[in-house]
Amino acid sequence: MLTSLQNPLVKQLRKLHQAKGRREQQQFLLEGTHLLQEALAVGYPLAVVCCTETWRSRYPDLFAAAGQRAERLELVSEAVLAAIATTVNPDGVIATAFRVAPRQPNDPRQVSLGVALETVQDPGNLGTMIRTAAAAGVEGLWLSADSVDLDHPKVLRATAGQWFRLPMAVADDLINVVQQFRAVGGQVVSTLPSATQTYWETDFTRPTLILLGNEGAGLSPGLAALADGAVRIPLAAGVESLNVAIAAALLVYEARRQRIPATMVAGSEPSQPMPRALE
Incomplete structure (x- = not known):
């Protein structure tokens, strides 16, 4: 010993x-x-x-x-x-x-629902987003190289083990990832407080890449400009913004909700497994 x-x-x-x-x-x-x-x-x-x-x-x-x-x-x-x-x-x-690469996502052009994160600095936020993305069935997560390390101890703990299961990659050029997704007709969605459309009014049944930025500064102008549309998360008067991990959860689960098969009605058996609830 x-x-x-x-x-x-x-x-x-x-x-x-x-x-x-x-x-x-x-x-x-x-x-x-x-x-x-x-x-x-x-x-x-x-x-x-x-x-x-x-x-x-x-x-x-x-x-x-x-x-x-x-x-x-x-x-x-x-x-x-x-x-x-x-x-x-x-x-x-x-x-x-x-320290080997985590499970890699597919080519961005083959992803139906993905998340791209720019300059995320808080390890707890990143770990929570990884855990939530895995639970909601996100097929790929891309992280800019200037974000917190994927293997930071707090990131690992906050993922509750989903770090090993969610396809992820650190992108040296996040703009290129977004451009590849757009090239095959996928929509790119960002969040903006001044947007006129709420996130639940957006059609997430289309192939979608969700962009989320730094906790304080948000998305860089170059990346934000690539979004096909911005959505807002309504907030009560006097509330400035939501934590980025909470915003991510709302968006990916709205996408998941919209993608529930139309045959699923109240009282019927699910036609496909639903993700396990967060612990």
């Missing part, structure tokens, strides 16, 4: 708290049982799994599965686990995953 905070492995894993350490080691942290379960479920490559004796006793099957998949499995003391964690109360296990 590792008990020393000066152990080289502990020092190595603590460096993964920072973007520089993740780039240098080409690894990132998975904190908590749920993220480990999701990584194992999709066969994501793991480098190291560190857990406490209490956690091993509680999850013997998961411990065995981690031992088969990870390159290294270590029992650690509670103090060592706390030192590795970025959270205040880690639940007993932390893994590191190799």
Whole structure:
């Protein structure tokens, strides 16, 4: 059992708290049982799994599965686990995953519902949007290169495991992604407080790419100009704006609602599975 905070492995894993350490080691942290379960479920490559004796006793099957998949499995003391964690109360296990590309989306020209995010800075917002997009059946999410890192620990935690399931890509040129989508007749929708059309008046049954921008500045003029139309989310008097993750949820679920088959009426059985409710 590792008990020393000066152990080289502990020092190595603590460096993964920072973007520089993740780039240098080409690894990132998975904190908590749920993220480990999701990584194992999709066969994501793991480098190291560190857990406490209490956690091993509680999850013997998961411990065995981690031992088969990870390159290294270590029992650690509670103090060592706390030192590795970025959270205040880690639940007993932390893994590191190799920094390979997440599941890639299809060519933008083949996507029916997508989301493009520009310069999103808050990791909690990005993680929430990834989780919501996965739940609503979004087929691809593109993120501008100047946004928060996809493998930031808080992003991973906020996705509740959907990070491994939603097709995502970091786009060096987000404008090019939008132009490809438009080239095959897809509509590009942005949000604007001054827009005359509400989001529920928009036809989301068409192939649609939703554009969302920075928490404070919104979309850059160059990207906003590519939108075929802007929609507004009505707000009560005195309210300036919504959190970008909430705005994303409203738009993607309105698209999901509009795409429910017309044969689905009250009291009938769904003709296709609906997404699992957010936990």
